[in-house]
Amino acid sequence: MADTDNTGPLRIGILSTANIGRHFIAGVKPSDKVKVVAVASRDLASAQAFADRHAIPRALGSYDALLADPEVEAIYNPLPNSMHAEWTIRALEAGKHVLCEKPIAVTAADARAMFAAAHSAGRCLVEAFPYRAQPQTHAVAELVHSGEIGLPKIIQAAFGFPVANPSNIRLDPGLGGGALLDAGTYPVSLIRLLAGVKPIRVSAMATWTESGVDATLIANIEFPGGLLAQAACSFGTGVYRRATIACEGGVVMTEYLNHLTAAAPGVVDISRGGWDATNETRRFEPLDGFRAEADSFADLVRGDPAGWTGIGEAESIEVMEMLEAIIASAAAHGAPVEL
Numbered sequence: 417m418a419d420t421d422n423t424g425p426l427r428i429g430i431l432s433t434a435n436i437g438r439h440f441i442a443g444v445k446p447s448d449k450v451k452v453v454a455v456a457s458r459d460l461a462s463a464q465a466f467a468d469r470h471a472i473p474r475a476l477g478s479y480d481a482l483l484a485d486p487e488v489e490a491i492y493n494p495l496p497n498s499m500h501a502e503w504t505i506r507a508l509e510a511g512k513h514v515l516c517e518k519p520i521a522v523t524a525a526d527a528r529a530m531f532a533a534a535h536s537a538g539r540c541l542v543e544a545f546p547y548r549a550q551p552q553t554h555a556v557a558e559l560v561h562s563g564e565i566g567l568p569k570i571i572q573a574a575f576g577f578p579v580a581n582p583s584n585i586r587l588d589p590g591l592g593g594g595a596l597l598d599a600g601t602y603p604v605s606l607i608r609l610l611a612g613v614k615p616i617r618v619s620a621m622a623t624w625t626e627s628g629v630d631a632t633l634i635a636n637i638e639f640p641g642g643l644l645a646q647a648a649c650s651f652g653t654g655v656y657r658r659a660t661i662a663c664e665g666g667v668v669m670t671e672y673l674n675h676l677t678a679a680a681p682g683v684v685d686i687s688r689g690g691w692d693a694t695n696e697t698r699r700f701e702p703l704d705g706f707r708a709e710a711d712s713f714a715d716l717v718r719g720d721p722a723g724w725t726g727i728g729e730a731e732s733i734e735v736m737e738m739l740e741a742i743i744a745s746a747a748a749h750g751a752p753v754e755l
């Protein structure tokens with residue numbers, strides 16, 4: 417029988433046995449705001465093995481079966497990027513709330529259609545970016561937006577890591593692969609957050625894999641008011657994640673991490689002033705980004721709009737517009753694309 421208690425922990429079903437789902441489950445396990453109650457796979461045996469391994473009460477042999485499960489209130493969607501739009505819309509139409517993995521879609525038109533479906537269904541849809549649930553990120557955004565160290569003039573943000581397995585979904589153009597749509601979503605969304613407005617134009621250059629996706633990409637992004645930004649991403653480097661925000665009256669540096677641990681703490685370095693700058697280092701408590709993001713999603717679904725501290729609808733769509741424009745410019749060898 418369906419559990420109709422909508423005041424207890426938010427009952428989440430996971431769409432697929434994706435690798436990231438394992439980390440999500442481990443992260444949210446201590447939460448009393450969410451509970452993973454079901455997992456679905458294209459293959460029932462895979463779903464069952466995954467459910468057994470992670471102590472999930474129910475395993476289902478199709479994605480449709482998960483959407484039809486009355487006990488599931490909300491869907492976590494970590495399908496390959498090209499499948500985000502279709503299955504998120506289907507989940508919303510089935511009456512579920514959706515926490516959809518980044519990138520929200522592979523085109524801005526799809527992103528708009530997804531949020532339109534959420535409005536029609538009266539359900540919540542948000543994009544999963546664990547770093548956006550971190551107090552560290554909020555502190556950096558507040559500092560930059562407050563104007564305390566002047567207007568930002570240059571923002572450089574990067575994320576790179578190695579992708580070696582040729583069967584990885586990240587290398588498949590048909591599944592929405594590519595460094596930009598994967599790693600690049602982080603620096604591009606951080607830049608959009610800190611800029612506070614939509615850019616005017618972008619230009620980008622990339623190297624490409626034999627499979628036809630971007631392997632390494634650098635984008636120049638021009639904002640109104642004189643802010644210039646640069647986003648870099650790669651599937652061919654050591655693990656590298658940094659952002660430098662150079663403002664009129666100082667500089668902020670952060671790794672804008674998804675998850676803060678004792679071994680990898682959240683550190684923000686702030687220098688105030690010019691040649692005689694004073695330096696401050698702010699440290700943030702360990703916090704699993706999946707837990708923070710899922711708790712925030714549960715607050716939103718349970719009726720507290722301010723409970724959601726992550727990226728909102730308008731910004732998710734604008735980031736998707738930026739990603740689309742950047743990849744179009746890279747494909748055109750750096751020709752500027754207006755936004």
Ligand SMILES: NC(=O)c1ccc[n+]([C@@H]2O[C@H](COP(=O)([O-])OP(=O)(O)OC[C@H]3O[C@@H](n4cnc5c(N)ncnc54)[C@H](OP(=O)(O)O)[C@@H]3O)[C@@H](O)[C@H]2O)c1
Nearest residue numbers: 432433434435436457458494495496497517518519546585
């Ligand atoms: N926020 C983060 O920190 C973070 C980190 C990593 C990844 N992600 C995002 O999470 C999503 C999944 O990434 P991942 O690395 O976990 O992917 P993955 O391990 O390759 O899992 C994708 C899952 O999709 C299902 N699937 C359905 N059709 C498929 C197809 N044609 N080919 C391959 N798989 C198919 C499979 O599940 P079944 O076989 O069970 O149906 C598969 O396990 C991506 O959107 C990625 O951007 C987010």
